[in-house]
Amino acid sequence: QSALTQPASVSGSPGQSITISCTGSDTDIGAYDLVSWYQHSPGRAPQLIIHEVSQRPAGVSLRFSGSKSGNTASLTISGLHSDDEADYFCCSYGGHTTLLLGGGTKLTVL
Amino acid sequence: QVQLQESGPGLVRPSETLSLTCNVSGASISIGGYYWSWIRQQPGKGLEWIGYIYHRGGTYYNPSFKSRSTLSIDTSTNQFSLQVRSVTAADTAVYYCARVRMILVVSHFDFWGQGTPVSVSS
Numbered sequence: 362q363s364a365l366t367q368p369a370s371v372s373g374s375p376g377q378s379i380t381i382s383c384t385g386s387d388t389d390i391g392a393y394d395l396v397s398w399y400q401h402s403p404g405r406a407p408q409l410i411i412h413e414v415s416q417r418p419a420g421v422s423l424r425f426s427g428s429k430s431g432n433t434a435s436l437t438i439s440g441l442h443s444d445d446e447a448d449y450f451c452c453s454y455g456g457h458t459t460l461l462l463g464g465g466t467k468l469t470v471l
Numbered sequence: 472q473v474q475l476q477e478s479g480p481g482l483v484r485p486s487e488t489l490s491l492t493c494n495v496s497g498a499s500i501s502i503g504g505y506y507w508s509w510i511r512q513q514p515g516k517g518l519e520w521i522g523y524i525y526h527r528g529g530t531y532y533n534p535s536f537k538s539r540s541t542l543s544i545d546t547s548t549n550q551f552s553l554q555v556r557s558v559t560a561a562d563t564a565v566y567y568c569a570r571v572r573m574i575l576v577v578s579h580f581d582f583w584g585q586g587t588p589v590s591v592s593s
Contacts, residue, residue: 397579406475406583407567413578450518452579458531460577462510464517 383451493568
């Protein structure tokens with residue numbers, strides 16, 4: 362069982378927006394603004410797409426955005442493209458020099 | 472561009488020691504502000520953080536792995552390594568190495584390797 366809870370799957374049609382949630386607790390997501398999100402396609406290295414809740418690394422599309430409310434963080438992908446189809450997982454600082462990972466969400470673009 | 476590449480045996484027998492190495496290119500493993508980490512994903516499951524190491528040798532382990540795992544770093548070759556002792560079938564997984572960015576504390580994994588599959592079987 363993963364430390365952070367994500368839905369197993371989400372889906373959307375091209376052009377639509379989807380949101381993936383990541384639920385933790387008041388000792389990780391709720392306590393620190395250190396949530397990150399990653400895109401992972403089979404056979405490829407996971408790619409950082411959001412860090413510190415809502416910051417995008419250079420080169421990451423503006424269609425990816427992150428937010429947090431209480432113990433739940435969210436990743437929103439707007440204007441879905443077919444190549445957005447991948448697994449997405451979240452991560453949060455959990456105190457005591459630990460990083461907690463979510464179970465991952467499979468995004469299907471219909 | 473920072474690149475990480477895992478290497479390992481692919482197949483390990485039960486009760487033996489798994490040894491993996493991560494080669495880092497495009498950045499020095501000796502620079503401050505980063506930890507170097509191992510993460511794994513068992514078949515059909517989510518990712519698990521195993522531990523990370525600083526270039527000066529300081530280490531932090533997931534308690535679930537601490538008793539069986541050892542991290543090491545070699546600044547002369549720009550590589551870091553993971554050993555897992557007494558492996559069982561439950562250690563069958565894809566193992567990833569990654570760089571961890573520090574922002575006062577550990578913050579996020581900013582670069583990852585592609586992963587190396589490990590199967591534990593006799």
